[in-house]
Amino acid sequence: MTHLVQVLLLGITLGGMYALMASGLTLVFGVMRIVNIAHASFMMIGAYISYWAFKLYAVDPILSILISMPLMFLLGLVIYKFLFFKITGSPRYGELTVLLTFSLALIIEGILGFFFTNIYRSTNPSYATDSILFGPFYLPEGQVYATLSSMGLIVLLWTFLLTTRTGYAIRATMQNRAAAQVVGVNVELVSMVAFGIGIALAGASGSMIAYLFPFYPAKHWEWIAVLLSLIVLGGMGSLIGALIGAFALAISSAYVSFFVGPTWASVTFFLALFLILLIRPQGILGKKMEG
């Protein structure tokens, strides 16, 4: 029994991080219908930023999101401008976005690999390996901090979306792009900002996983597969769905990891994905999804 609860706790502390990663990805898909295969490679950039900030200037990895987020936001704006402005309105838009972001992922991977080589790295703040004990249970300290910060960012994101004028515009564009245009929303600008925010969130996630999971440039393929499963499960484009998907899968993978073995944990995600496609192709909370 203790074991079961312990595993649940571990799953929850992972879930918050997954939720942040999935939120950025969902935001970008929801607003622009871009399936951002490069999301996890942006996370890798965030990871390297926090790695070097820690190594060179001893900046705390969680605080380093204050550096990585603005940088990644700007990078997002530039990339959106160059890659996606041209293709809006193309009849093969959905497919093009996947292929373009896929190429983008290759480019980022190659560039990171060129500069930082393919060795495993990991940031090592003091709390990375400590645990918080209470009663018969323990919680990995680093994981707790990361999940709490992630949840904090998610709350910020939601407040932004629910209260500000830009937030309204972003949600409106997610729900009905044509109607948003009709009421005078500059959807191109909104898309650019939303893309920037999505990438900034990826950067933040990356900074936090940098001290929890060793990384190298090509690691992003493993992450993106997990994240894509999450958002398909959540019904692509639904932020709440992404949150539910993130926690559900984090917890189930924690159990699989405990009962079957850690190597099989990520299988959970893909099996869940296929299961979902089999039973309910539109995801938990999704409507019909098409390019």
Place this chain on the structure above:
Amino acid sequence: MAFLEVENVTAGYGNGPDILKGLSLKFEQERTYCIIGPNGAGKSTLFRVICGLLHPRKGRAVFKGEIISRLRTEEILRRGISFVPQDRSLFPDMTVRENLRMGGYILKNRRELKDRIEEVFRMFPILKERSSQQAKTLSGGEQQMLATGRSLVLRPTVMMFDEPSLGLAPKVAQGIFECIHQLKNEGMTIILVEQNARKGLECADWGCVLDLGKNRFEGPAKKILDNPRIQELYLGRKPQDRQEDTA
């Protein structure tokens, strides 16, 4: 110079063919127009050009003497032209109030926006009742009301309706036409595209027949209704036949 005018407009989407092919139309203030024509005639495209969602390839749209066909939608809304698109086109997961708030998206003053939303609620009390419901839970007629109300938030002088009665039960549709009538009496300029051409023309002063991207015929709405050739080509069967299948 007409109040609102499109001159020689040629327009189409992306690299696609021209949908409008040198279309010219004039709209006078405080009158109601009904545009009819078969599918693909360019009716919706005309609206998209006027409200700045689509920039014409050739020609221009002029409103109160100012060329508006290069302006962004936001700037056109500010000048008093509103558009209620086909299929209602709401924000399904937002509440009724939030939808109305989006209608006033271009207003920066929150106080003013609030007043105007109340104004819309006075006009459509049912929307007030449903103000915290999500738009997707509304019935078809309520959705059309919300879409209309959303455009009214900006207090436009010109309103364009694209197929307002589409997919609505006849009774509900009747309500919508009454509402359009009311707006007309308040002195608004209304341009209507209606698949139920007969109904649309009955509620309009002036009618235009659009086909293949060109203005084929225009005249007083009554005349169009009575013109046997137009009846045959664009209005379908006679009213007495029609009643049978609604029964």
Place this chain on the structure above:
Amino acid sequence: MSGNSISHETVYLGNTGAQKKPLFRAKNVFVIVLISTLFLFPLLQLFTGNINYWLHMLLYTFMYIAMASSWNMIGGYAGYVSLGHNAFFAIGGYFSASLLAYAGISPFLTAPVAGLVVMAFGFLVGLISLRTSGPAFIISTIAMVLLIKISFDNWDFIGGADGISLPLIQLHIKWVKIPFYYGMLLIAMGAVYISFRIRHSKFGLGLRAISQDETKAEVAGVPTSLYKILAFAISGLFVGMAGGLWGYYLTYLRPTIFLNIIVAAKLVLMSVLGGKDTVTGPVVGAIIFIAINECFRTYLGFTELNIVATGLLMVLVLLFFPQGIVGTLKELGKLPQILDWD
């Protein structure tokens, strides 16, 4: 677009009356000459110095021609972009490799079976994956690859992550590449031929209707689900066969070699570069891509830069050249007859 292609088809099929000897039309002659040349090419090994490098490059190109043409059946004709075809490649490879390692049966015999096995696998996956479309389908194909990768990494029977080593083929160094050369050549010919046949069949027409507008295709009576799943399965056939031979050629198999996402990326890039939805596009794309890649490898060296270059090339082609070489030339009316098989 479709009207245009239909007229092409009638021109092609309508050659019974006006042209009485269709076999000797310029482009048929070209194909016969090309195939004969390729069949005779290894004979040079007898007369000139060692041409193993060229044999290697050619058989590698044949392999990618086969795979890109196969990819095009689902990704081009039906418009369902798959980023998971390397799963087919891996399954084919491991199937033949296991039979060689444990039962001693030559992959030259088992490769066709591997193709059929992969086809069956593709059919099963297709039943699930093809319930979705657009981005969700692409994601499901990526997930398929990663699922296979994790399974293979942890499956001791086939060596897990360390992989499996195979005995060398018992031939003198001078001849060692030749059976593979012919094998891959036959696979490539088979793939291109099937691709051509599909393109000119009712099945192909149905697939292309799906790519244009699936709902309309369904309404018009195209059995869309069945067609998509069949196309997905058939596109696995030659990829599986190529995998079977390639594993033997390398003499060792590791999941990272076969299940590298770059392999899938290459198939997409080759097809898009040459021109999706055309018969010759993937062929042209494969040849050009491999040529460019070989230059990069020679002059740049770094594999990382190679990845960057692949990505950049892909972005440029997608943004500025989405019809690909064959597609663009065709649109301009400048496509040489010999490349026009649509």
